[in-house]
Amino acid sequence: MTEQKRLFIGGRWADPSTGQVIDVVSPHTGQVIATVAAAGPADVDRAVAKARTAFDEGPWPRLAPAERVAAVRRLASLYRQRRREMAQLITSEMGAPISFSKFSQATLPTLLLDAYADIAGTVAWEERRPGRFGGDILVRKEPVGVVAAIVPWNMPQFLIVGKLAPALLAGCTVVVKSAPQTPLDAQLLAELVIEADLPEGVVSILPADVEAGRHLVGHPDVDKVSFTGSTAVGREIAATCGASLKRVGLELGGRSAAVVLDDADPTAVAKGIELAGLMNSGQTCVAQTRVLVPAARHDEYLDALATMVEGLQVGDPADPATGIGPLVSRRQQDRVRGHIADGQREGARLVLGGTGQPDGLDTGWYVRPTLxxxxxxxxxxxxxxxxxxxxxxxxxxxxxxxVRIANDSDYGLSGSVWTADTERGLAVARRVRTGSYGVNQPYTMDPAAPFGGMKASGIGRELGPEGLDGYLESKSVSVAEVG
Known part of the structure; x- marks a missing residue:
């Protein structure tokens, strides 16, 4: 069992303000595998103070953009060397199948760092425009300030890096609050930040609970909050930020639909839904778990989906053959089982799965794949x-x-359409009110493309040039020539 007694504050390891710790519990065994120091409000104050000083007085915001790009590329190189360890940590602490962790939590973050560095190299940090009143206008891109980046447990590294990279490249300083369920990967990232030799105060990474998170969101020295998590918490954060006119970006929940048209191949659809709906054991905000099938061919698609679900290997997330691992916690297991029981009570027909423990698994927070x-x-x-x-x-x-059913939702985060006719699929894609969409594939979170939601799925965009823009302010300077 590992133990970490210190917190990463302002780029340095520091003693915590309290003796509180977080027990990291394996979702596969239910056993404690590590303990780490938990950050409290006083630790948040220290981290924000460091970030404020580094932003107001330090070199980071004043470096040439190319120097910040070079620093982020150093971080990407260091990250690439520790990918295997990162994937294993995430699988052990939150139960993600190792095949999912290796790509989405170890490889994809390095691609994000490189992609954002490339994007930053193309930004017009200053440009002159001819004004309408005779003089020139100098338009500058400047960092928004001190950023609070708050992430959940389900895709911890992808989500941290998706906020940290553009914030750093913009010239911001950052306080990351990692989820208490997944502090181990965050600590490894802190080690990489030290090796990348960023200036003091630029990055803090704090594993903490809801109380410390609220304190961070409401802190008067935080200029922007970037949050990924539930819609309920997102509403609370938006209200807090609105009261102080603080910048805010929210990537929230989803209840996305995969639209199957009547010319789609059932086997291809089932294979696509395996990833779109069940990746990370269904613990993703973009999961397309409403599968809309043509009534006239309903049984064909249902049979193909049942064959796919029945063939999934459920078990040890460290096994490369595992398709469905445990859920992150007993609380999450109980919650999902409650939904399954509600579905049966409401009259839905249970084809496969249910509320019982999967066969052969006496321990762990597992839920049977359910159709x-x-x-x-x-x-x-x-x-x-x-x-x-x-x-x-x-x-x-x-x-x-x-299209009507797909849009009949409070959410609008992701979705897909499956068809033999690409133009027909694009016609559907253009009409579904959601922030991201796939045609004959699950939505791909490409680092070049903006990602975010409509309706109750959030405010703002991450990834792509739009993701970097979220950490920049535009300043206009009127210039009159002398003489």
Missing amino acids: FADVDNGMRIAREEIFGPVLSVIPHHGDEDA
């Missing part, structure tokens, strides 16, 4: 984000009806 048919879009299992391996099949009666 429902005869689901009405008004049922709770179709309306609320479940965050587990549960698919709901909903019949539709043509493209218009499918």
Whole structure:
């Protein structure tokens, strides 16, 4: 069992203000595998003070953009050398199948760092425009200031790096609050930040609970909050930031729909939904767990989905063959099982799965991969984000009806359409009110493309040039020539 007694504050390891610790529990065994120091409000104050000083007085915001790009590239290089260790840590602390951790939490963050560095190299940090009143206008891109980056446990490194990289490249200083369920990967990232030799105060990484997170959001010296998590918490953060006119970016929940048109191949659809709906054991905000199938071919698609679900290997997340691992906690297990029970009570037909423990697994926070048919879009299992391996099949009666059902949701984060006719698929994609979409593939979180939600799925965009813009302010300077 590992033990970390210190916190990463302002780029240095420091003693915590309290003796509180976080027990890191393996979702596979239910056993404590590590303890780490927990940050309290006083530690948040120290981290923000360091970040404020580094931003107001330090070199980081005043470096040439090329120097910040070079620093982020150093971090990417160091990260690449520790990818295997990062993946193993995440699988051990939150139960993600190792195949998922290796790409999404170890390889993809390095791609993000490189992509953002490339984007920053193309930014017009200063440009002159001819004004309408005779003089020139100098337009500058300047950093927004001290950033609070708050991330959940389900994709910890991808989400941290997706906020940290653009904030650093913009010239901001950053206080990261990692989820208490996943502090180990965050600590490894802190080690890499030290090796990358960033100036003091530029980065702090604090594992902490909700109380410390609220304190960070409301801190008067924080200029922007970037949050990924539940819609309920996002509303609270938006209200706090609105009261002080603090900049805010929110990437929130989803209840996304995969629209299957009547010319789609059932086997290809099932293979796509395996990734789109069940990656990371269903614990992703972009999970497309409402599967809308044409009523006239309903049974064909249902049979293909059932064959796919039945063939998934459930078990030890460290096994490369595992498709479905445990959920992150007993609380999450109970929550998902509650949704499954509600689906049965509401009249949905249970095709596979259910609330029992998977065969052969006596320990761990597992949920059987579950497939429902005869689901009405008004049922709770179709309306609320479940965050587990549960698919709901909903019949539709043509493209218009499918679009209507897909849009009948409080959320608008992701989605896909499956068809033999690409133009027909694009016509559907253009009409579904969601921030990201895939045609004949799950939505791909490409570092070059903006990602974010509509409706209750969030405010703002991450990734791509739009992601960097979120950490920049535009300043206009009127210039009159002398003489």
